[in-house]
Amino acid sequence: MCRWAAYIGQPIYLEEIVTxxxxxxxxxxxxxxxxxxxxxxxxxxxxxxxxxxxxxxYRDVLPAWSDPNxxxxxxxxxxxxxxxxxxxSTGTATSRNNCHPFAVGRWSFMHNGQFGGYDSxxxxxxxxxxxxxxxxxxxxxxxxxxxxxxxxxxxxxxPKGAMERATARMEALARGRGAAPFVRLTCAFSNGEQLFxxxxxxxxxxxxxxxxxSDARVGRAVVSEPLxxxxxxxxxxxxxxxxxxxxxxxxxxxxxxxxQASKAA
Numbered sequence: 592m593c594r595w596a597a598y599i600g601q602p603i604y605l606e607e608i609v610t611x612x613x614x615x616x617x618x619x620x621x622x623x624x625x626x627x628x629x630x631x632x633x634x635x636x637x638x639x640x641x642x643x644x645x646x647x648x649y650r651d652v653l654p655a656w657s658d659p660n661x662x663x664x665x666x667x668x669x670x671x672x673x674x675x676x677x678x679x680s681t682g683t684a685t686s687r688n689n690c691h692p693f694a695v696g697r698w699s700f701m702h703n704g705q706f707g708g709y710d711s712x713x714x715x716x717x718x719x720x721x722x723x724x725x726x727x728x729x730x731x732x733x734x735x736x737x738x739x740x741x742x743x744x745x746x747x748x749x750p751k752g753a754m755e756r757a758t759a760r761m762e763a764l765a766r767g768r769g770a771a772p773f774v775r776l777t778c779a780f781s782n783g784e785q786l787f788x789x790x791x792x793x794x795x796x797x798x799x800x801x802x803x804x805s806d807a808r809v810g811r812a813v814v815s816e817p818l819x820x821x822x823x824x825x826x827x828x829x830x831x832x833x834x835x836x837x838x839x840x841x842x843x844x845x846x847x848x849x850x851q852a853s854k855a856a
Contacts, residue, residue, distance in 0.1 A: 593691070593703040594619040595676040596818070597779040599786040599836050600810015605637065605665040607808070609675050612818035617662075619816055620655040620677040634690035635661065638699035639673035640783045646699045650690040671810070672786060674779055676701040688730035693738050695727045698746065700780040702734035703798050703815060706761050708769025709733045715764055716740070737761055738780070750780075750787050751833050751844065759848035762793065772796065774848075779813060786836040788813050790828050791846050797830040804839065811836055 596608050596616045610617050620635065635658070636650035647668075651658055655677045676691040691701035709716070716736045720728060721743035728739060741757035758774065765773040773793040777800045780787050790800045802813045803825045812818065813836065817825040828834060833846040 593676060593678050594815040595674065595691070595701050595703055595777075595779060596812060596814040597674040597701075597781075597786055597788070598670075598810055598812050599672045599781075600805070600808055600839075602669045602671040603808055603810065605639065605668050605670065605673055605675070606662075608673075608812060608814075608818065609637070609665045610662055614816060614818050614820050616675050616677055616814075616818075617655050633678040634687070635675070635677045636690045636692050636701070637661075637664070637673065637675050638692040638694055638701070638781075639668060639670040640781070641670055644697045644783055646692075646694050646697070646781075646783065648692065648694050648699070650687050650692075652687055652690065672781060672783065674699060674701050674781065676703075686730065689732050689735075691734060693727075693730075693735050695724065695739070695742060697783045698738075698742065698780060700734075700738040700741075700778065702737065702776065702778040704775040704777060704792075705772070706733045706737075706765045706769065707771055707773045708765060711770075712764040712768035715768070716761060719743075719760055733761070734778075737778075746780075747782075750782075750785075750835075751846070754778075754780075754787075754789060754833070755846065755848045756851065758789075758791065758846075759850045762848055763850050765793075777815065784837070786813065788828065788834040788836070789846055790830055790832050790834075791848070792830060795830070800828045801825040802828060802834070802836075802841070809839075811839070811841070 635655035744753040
């Protein structure tokens with residue numbers, strides 16, 4: 592399982608989430624405490640928004656703790672909306688194209704979890720990506736496939752519905768051709784104005800996800816694991832939830848993937 596962190600609020604240096612806290616994302620890349628694997632060494636990535644509509648993107652295949660460029664970048668870039676990810680592969684190659692976050696136009700996306708037995712139906716999943724978005728298929732992960740299918744399902748106009756439809760289609764493949772656990776999913780994605788997060792699984796073991804508002808930063812962090820060991824104020828997000836964060840506001844709704852007529856059909 593991977594680890595990730597996202598932030599929305601007043602601009603801060605990326606290092607305040609990525610490198611500085613006692614249990615920062617860098618610390619989690621080799622000492623994660625709330626997932627099966629403590630080591631997340633199969634690459635990392637950052638996506639951040641500033642004055643331009645499309646996000647900046649930096650990804651590499653090195654373990655996050657060993658890349659001095661990441662530390663330098665995080666200490667100089669300020670953003671009011673950014674996402675960071677450290678990867679533990681569930682089977683696909685360690686390559687830059689398989690590192691999260693992924694970005695298409697104004698959208699960025701990152702994922703922790705799996706669709707069970709993905710290799711047995713990867714070709715079918717690829718075929719669900721509309722022609723308009725298939726040129727953006729650079730890697731081989733189930734995560735990128737989910738993102739591109741969701742774009743085809745109308746992510747621009749209906750983020751929650753698009754992700755429910757895309758997840759339902761991928762889940763149907765996992766149930767029909769794959770293996771249990773069929774879906775374990777936490778993901779974050781953004782259009783540059785809002786931050787969205789999902790926690791969902793077909794069993795009772797959805798990956799962990801927390802959030803906390805900071806009056807000092809005037810912003811909110813959404814994370815796989817709390818950024819300080821023993822630090823209070825972190826609230827777990829419920830399994831089966833779709834969360835929308837905008838400014839200081841947050842909304843939590845049920846996330847209900849149901850197979851239905853596809854907008855891309």
